[in-house]
Each structure stands twice: as C-alpha cells, then as structure tokens.
Amino acid sequence: MTTRAEATRARLQSAALDLFEQRGYRAVTVEEIAAAAGVSHMTFFRHFPTKERVLLDDPFDPVIAAAVAAQPDGTPAIERVARGLLSLVPLLDQEPTESARRAIAIAAREPELQAGMAANTAATERAIVEAAAPAGEETEMRIAAAACLAAVTAVLLDWSTDGSRRTLGALVGDAMTTVVPALSDAAVPAYAGAAS
Amino acid sequence: MTTRAEATRARLQSAALDLFEQRGYRAVTVEEIAAAAGVSHMTFFRHFPTKERVLLDDPFDPVIAAAVAAQPDGTPAIERVARGLLSLVPLLDQEPTESARRAIAIAAREPELQAGMAANTAATERAIVEAAAPAGEETEMRIAAAACLAAVTAVLLDWSTDGSRRTLGALVGDAMTTVVPALSDAAVPAYAGAAS
DNA sequence: GCCACAAGTGTTAGTCACTAACATCTGTTG
DNA sequence: CAACAGATGTTAGTGACTAACACTTGTGGC
Structure with a gap:
C-alpha cells in the first residue's frame, strides 16, 4: 500500500533528479523542485531534511x-x-x-x-x-x-x-x-x- | 613579513575556534565571528569561502x-x-x-x-x-x-x-x-x- | 612630504536554504 | 456523518552567502 506521503516523496525525488540533470544542482532551488512535484517548499522539507538529501538518500x-x-x-x-x-x-x-x-x-x-x-x-x-x-x-x-x-x-x-x-x-x-x-x-x- | 590580510585571517580563525568551543558550531553566526575579530562579515567571506572553512583549513x-x-x-x-x-x-x-x-x-x-x-x-x-x-x-x-x-x-x-x-x-x-x-x-x- | 596605485575592508541590498507557528485539507475509523 | 490524525499550505522569520560599489590604508616613485 503506497501512502500519499510516499507518493509525494517519490515525486520530489524524481523531479529533483530531472531538474539537477538539466540545469545542475546549484542552479535548481528547492522551490522549483517542490513546484515541479506540485507541492510547497515546506512539504519538501518535511520529506527531506536538506536539499542535498533528496539526491543522496541511501537506505542500504x-x-x-x-x-x-x-x-x-x-x-x-x-x-x-x-x-x-x-x-x-x-x-x-x-x-x-x-x-x-x-x-x-x-x-x-x-x-x-x-x-x-x-x-x-x-x-x-x-x-x-x-x-x-x-x-x-x-x-x-x-x-x-x-x-x-x-x-x-x-x-x-x-x-x-x-x-x-x-x-x-x-x-x-x-x-x-x-x-x-x-x-x-x-x-x-x-x-x-x-x-x- | 606578516601582511595585514594574514593577521586578519588569523584573528578570524582564533575567534571562531573560541566561540565554537564556548557555544557550539551551529549557534555561532558568521557575523559574531567577524565582530569578535573586529571586521565585517564581508571580510570574513573574503578570507574563507564558507563558515566551515574557517575551522577546517588544511594546508598539508x-x-x-x-x-x-x-x-x-x-x-x-x-x-x-x-x-x-x-x-x-x-x-x-x-x-x-x-x-x-x-x-x-x-x-x-x-x-x-x-x-x-x-x-x-x-x-x-x-x-x-x-x-x-x-x-x-x-x-x-x-x-x-x-x-x-x-x-x-x-x-x-x-x-x-x-x-x-x-x-x-x-x-x-x-x-x-x-x-x-x-x-x-x-x-x-x-x-x-x-x-x- | 605628496601622489598615484593597489590591496584590504565596509555598506547595502539582495537570493536562497531552512525553521517555527498556525491554519487547512484529506483520508480513515467508529 | 462525525471525529481524528496525517499531510499539506501560508506566513514570517533567521542566517549563510553574493554582487556592486565606495572607502581606507599601506607602499613605491617623485
């Protein structure tokens, strides 16, 4: 069962990956990632403690x-x-x-x-x-x-x-x-x- | 010959070390370090690219x-x-x-x-x-x-x-x-x- | 001593990552 | 349907860091 939160989290990661590839990590703001995932920047920070963590997430x-x-x-x-x-x-x-x-x-x-x-x-x-x-x-x-x-x-x-x-x-x-x-x-x- | 810039740099490092020890890295602002060294925050960033670098400087x-x-x-x-x-x-x-x-x-x-x-x-x-x-x-x-x-x-x-x-x-x-x-x-x- | 000239520094006005407080919305459960 | 909790939004901050431009201080030639 995929919860709503998990779906949001996945959208944020996917959007971030795309944007970072297109324009570079530095040039992309958290606001933009959140917008691309259809949420506010506060929701971004509820799922990832820092901008860096949306990219470098490692559960292994x-x-x-x-x-x-x-x-x-x-x-x-x-x-x-x-x-x-x-x-x-x-x-x-x-x-x-x-x-x-x-x-x-x-x-x-x-x-x-x-x-x-x-x-x-x-x-x-x-x-x-x-x-x-x-x-x-x-x-x-x-x-x-x-x-x-x-x-x-x-x-x-x-x-x-x-x-x-x-x-x-x-x-x-x-x-x-x-x-x-x-x-x-x-x-x-x-x-x-x-x-x- | 110690230039003025080198002296300022050393004052910043020393002040930062003292303040970080007293109150922790997070709680000390760049403004405070600069003030303790008698300079502005812009001078701080002319000597160190980031707050972190004033502590972790390694020339070896x-x-x-x-x-x-x-x-x-x-x-x-x-x-x-x-x-x-x-x-x-x-x-x-x-x-x-x-x-x-x-x-x-x-x-x-x-x-x-x-x-x-x-x-x-x-x-x-x-x-x-x-x-x-x-x-x-x-x-x-x-x-x-x-x-x-x-x-x-x-x-x-x-x-x-x-x-x-x-x-x-x-x-x-x-x-x-x-x-x-x-x-x-x-x-x-x-x-x-x-x-x- | 005076005059360029450059290195060092200050002021101001921003952008952006990140936080806190509180309001709202959405889905679930009894 | 009502109550409740989880998820999200809004607003208003703080602080690291940058850019542009003005100023000050030390240094060499005259």
Whole structure:
C-alpha cells in the first residue's frame, strides 16, 4: 500500500533528479523542485531534511552491516569487511540501479555533494561497527570499514560517469582486491586477477 | 613579513575556534565571528569561502603527497600510501598540534562538519594520485589513498576527543597496521605489535 | 612630504536554504 | 456523518552567502 506521503516523496525525488540533470544542482532551488512535484517548499522539507538529501538518500546500511556481520570472525577486520562487501556484488548487479547511477553522477560533479556522500559513508561505517565488531575491537573495525567504504566510493564515482561499461560488481571486486591484496590469492576466485 | 590580510585571517580563525568551543558550531553566526575579530562579515567571506572553512583549513596536502611519492614503487599501492603516511609520524609528534586538536574535536561533534573533513580528505586523495600514481595506475592509487586516509581520519576523531593520552603518531601507526596487516610483520618495527 | 596605485575592508541590498507557528485539507475509523 | 490524525499550505522569520560599489590604508616613485 503506497501512502500519499510516499507518493509525494517519490515525486520530489524524481523531479529533483530531472531538474539537477538539466540545469545542475546549484542552479535548481528547492522551490522549483517542490513546484515541479506540485507541492510547497515546506512539504519538501518535511520529506527531506536538506536539499542535498533528496539526491543522496541511501537506505542500504542495514543490508551492508548484516553482510559484514555474516563473515566468519577470527580473520583481520579488514578482510571481514572486504568479504562482506564482496558478498553483496550479486545483489548489486541485479538491482534497478539506474536512478542511483544518475544521482551519483550528479554528485560526482559537485564537491559539496561529495561531502554529503561522505556523510552517508560515515553512517554506513557506524552501522557496520555496531553489527559486526567483536567487543573491544570497535576501533579496528571502524578503521577497516572506513577504508573499504572509501575504496567503494572511489569506484562508485568512476562507475557513474565513466563510459566504461564494466559492471558495478566487477569494479567493487577490483576495489576490494586493491585494499586487501591477499584476497586475490585464492579466496575469491571470481575476482582474482580482475584488477588490471 | 606578516601582511595585514594574514593577521586578519588569523584573528578570524582564533575567534571562531573560541566561540565554537564556548557555544557550539551551529549557534555561532558568521557575523559574531567577524565582530569578535573586529571586521565585517564581508571580510570574513573574503578570507574563507564558507563558515566551515574557517575551522577546517588544511594546508598539508603537498607534504603528504610528497611523502607518498617518496616511497619506492613496485609494491602494492596501498602499501606505498601506508608507508608514506607512516613516514610523517615523526613530524606529527613535534608539530604544534593543539589548535588542530581543538578544531577536530569540534568537528567530531557535528555531523555536518565531518562532511567537511571528508572534503579535505578528497582533496588530499587527489594530491596523492597526482604526485604518486604511476601512469595507468591512477584508479588503484586513488582507492588506496581513500582507504588509508579514511583510516587516519577515523583515528584523528578518536585522538581529538578521547581522554586517551596516546600520541597521534602511535594512533596513525595502529591505523596503518589495521589497513595493511602485512606492515606489522617486519617492515616497520616501531609499530609492529602496537595494535591491540 | 605628496601622489598615484593597489590591496584590504565596509555598506547595502539582495537570493536562497531552512525553521517555527498556525491554519487547512484529506483520508480513515467508529 | 462525525471525529481524528496525517499531510499539506501560508506566513514570517533567521542566517549563510553574493554582487556592486565606495572607502581606507599601506607602499613605491617623485
């Protein structure tokens, strides 16, 4: 059941994406987005706390955190995080990622939006630490999460803009292999040697 | 020779730091900072492009980039970056870091400022890639830089607020060991085993 | 000392993101 | 249909940031 609020929210996101693509993030005002969605600017701010959030909305933290937590412990934190992220690759390659790609492509052009993406990353980092860090190893896990997520963000930016037709999954595989060279040795055959 | 502009800039930074500590980043207006420094708000914006920048000013990118570039190539990108950052530890432990610590402690409390720190990190990342990436390996280097810098940022936030009396250098050593476990084996004896 | 000249700063008048308070409308439930 | 809650609108702000133009202060040549 789609509530009225959900429909409004979706219209705002869609209108914002279109307008940002046409005229650039900076040049579009919240008023204009709201008008294009047929609502007032107050309604916009009831659905999104900031202009930035209408573009950079990311509800995947719990999924990512669970994937990391599912990795066997006992191995170094950075390997657990890397393997957890790799385990999500099949999911990535089947999702309807087109609107996400458009959003990231817009963010890639505006430095202020990359700061916003970093805020997303920080939230994901916290989720991973809470879900997957053994007691007493929170710092290690936070460092490992920060490192791996930064690497994923780096390839996300490429993927969104580059003409390169590589799948997001393959790029994430490369990123994890770069961060944890040991992964390419044997553990994840599907991605071994994928890095150039 | 200290120019008038440099003096004004320093007064603005100092006044901002004091006011932010007393009343919090959000609650202090640019007008108030400017007034405390004896100038108008327009002068503030001539010295700093945004309110955020008066706190998060970071001129160390060239030093960091050079330190990474100085590492021998042929090893994985992530090891070069990690070793480059480690080579700066002696410098860290002798610098007058007190105002930096105060600034980071303020930033640690405000999510919006952590986004600003991420913008700093992105700039550092670009500087490292430009200075140290062999032709054709830019992506690998960018991923490695993003990962290591994220790890350093994570410990910086701890260092600024925690009562822990560990030196910044020791914390950075731990961070690099977490990201590149291989470093603890032999290469950098001073930090081997420093991680808990 | 005086006179360009430029760098630094001030004033004023805006735009736009974002907030608070209160009114209105719409859909649902008894 | 009445009552109620969720969703939206209106209005009136605050504060970050910009543009245009005037002014002031320090510096070098005469």
